[in-house]
Amino acid sequence: MDFHLPSALSGNRRSLTSSGDGALIAGARLSGPMPWVIAIMVALTVIAAAAGLSLANTARAAADELSGGVTIQIVEANPAERTRQADAVAQALRAVPGVIEAHAVSQAEVERLVEPWLGARGGGEDEAIPVPALVDARLRGAVTGEVLGGLRRTVRAVAPSARVDAQSSWLKPVFGAIDTLQWLALALVALLGLAMAAAVLLAVRNALGVNRDTIEIVHLLGGTDAQIARLFQRSIGVDAAGGGAVGLALGALVVLFLGRQFAGLGAGLVDSGALGLLDWTVLALIPVAGLVLAVLTARITVLRTLVRML
Numbered sequence: 001m002d003f004h005l006p007s008a009l010s011g012n013r014r015s016l017t018s019s020g021d022g023a024l025i026a027g028a029r030l031s032g033p034m035p036w037v038i039a040i041m042v043a044l045t046v047i048a049a050a051a052g053l054s055l056a057n058t059a060r061a062a063a064d065e066l067s068g069g070v071t072i073q074i075v076e077a078n079p080a081e082r083t084r085q086a087d088a089v090a091q092a093l094r095a096v097p098g099v100i101e102a103h104a105v106s107q108a109e110v111e112r113l114v115e116p117w118l119g120a121r122g123g124g125e126d127e128a129i130p131v132p133a134l135v136d137a138r139l140r141g142a143v144t145g146e147v148l149g150g151l152r153r154t155v156r157a158v159a160p161s162a163r164v165d166a167q168s169s170w171l172k173p174v175f176g177a178i179d180t181l182q183w184l185a186l187a188l189v190a191l192l193g194l195a196m197a198a199a200v201l202l203a204v205r206n207a208l209g210v211n212r213d214t215i216e217i218v219h220l221l222g223g224t225d226a227q228i229a230r231l232f233q234r235s236i237g238v239d240a241a242g243g244g245a246v247g248l249a250l251g252a253l254v255v256l257f258l259g260r261q262f263a264g265l266g267a268g269l270v271d272s273g274a275l276g277l278l279d280w281t282v283l284a285l286i287p288v289a290g291l292v293l294a295v296l297t298a299r300i301t302v303l304r305t306l307v308r309m310l
Contacts, residue, residue: 034203034236035243041196042247042290043254045189046283050255052185053279059178068100068142072135072155073163083107085159086133092158096151098140105134196290200240200297204232208305215306229302233295240294244287252283 072089076082086104093102110131139147152164208215215228259274275283 034199034239035246037199038196038240038243038290038294039247039250041192041199042244042287043251045192045286045290046248046251047254048185048188048192049283049286050251050275050279052182052189053275053282055178055182055185057274057276057279059175059182062175068139069166070137070139070148070151071165072137072159073165074133074135074159075161075163076133082133085162086135088158089135089155089162090137092154093135093137093151096154098147100138100140102135102137105136107131107133110134193290193293197293197297200236200294201301204236204298204301205305207232208302225303225306228306229299232298232302236298237291237295240291241287244290247290248284248287251286255283 072093074082074085074089076085083104090102090104093099110133137151141147148164148166155162155164215223218228255275
């Protein structure tokens with residue numbers, strides 16, 4: 001961040017007091033490490049914010065999908081009796097008001113679900129570890145404790161050993177972890193904002209110290225603290241605008257790359273976390289917020305420092 005205060009001495013007292021601070025600015029331009037520091041801060045902020053938004057989308061989609069879901073497990077050693085109870089439970093649930101659908105999950109699908117843990121099952125001795133029959137039900141509204149209690153009474157009338165669980169209860173630990181990660185992403189964004197403000201503050205204070213003698217002469221020529229503050233504001237504004245644009249581009253590239261990698265997993269929860277138009281709009285506003293933060297920090301730092309300096 002270069003400040004060319006000495007060129008202000010080429011003006012006279014009248015130009016300093018009547019023509020604003022134009023004579024004080026000889027053309028601040030991008031230079032030094034400040035634009036790159038801001039670019040790095042903005043890029044990291046974009047990545048952290050994108051992670052938080054993606055997690056929010058995932059949690060919202062999962063909650064919407066599972067809010068009305070109920071799963072019934074039927075543990076019965078006899079395969080024929082297990083199948084009979086599963087069909088009876090599905091039929092009983094279809095008659096319950098508020099139940100949109102209920103169907104018994106095929107045994108082949110159940111075995112495919114447990115295969116990673118129990119291995120491929122070929123019958124015979126595999127029945128020593130019976131796999132529960134599953135019934136999947138979908139309700140019109142959310143599964144409250146009262147609704148779940150009524151469903152359990154209905155199910156146990158035809159399958160006494162059945163276990164009824166709301167699907168959302170299975171993912172409570174996952175939702176808790178997602179909430180924690182969201183708060184972590186928000187805290188990281190806040191810390192990066194503070195780090196950017198600290199970097200601007202240190203750069204401005206350093207420039208004020210280097211140009212102390214020139215600033216004193218500018219004051220003698222009629223320059224005001226507000227005029228000098230505008231000089232620093234414009235210089236840091238150019239740095240923040242350029243660095244913010246570079247940082248946004250870098251951050252967006254990383255987010256797109258990670259998005260493509262996660263999309264290849266083909267997992268439902270991962271796919272539901274894709275960023276939408278509103279999310280990208282929020283990310284695009286991060287460099288603007290960084291520019292405002294840098295300019296305000298520069299102005300406040302200059303005005304408060306000049307009060308003590310002069």
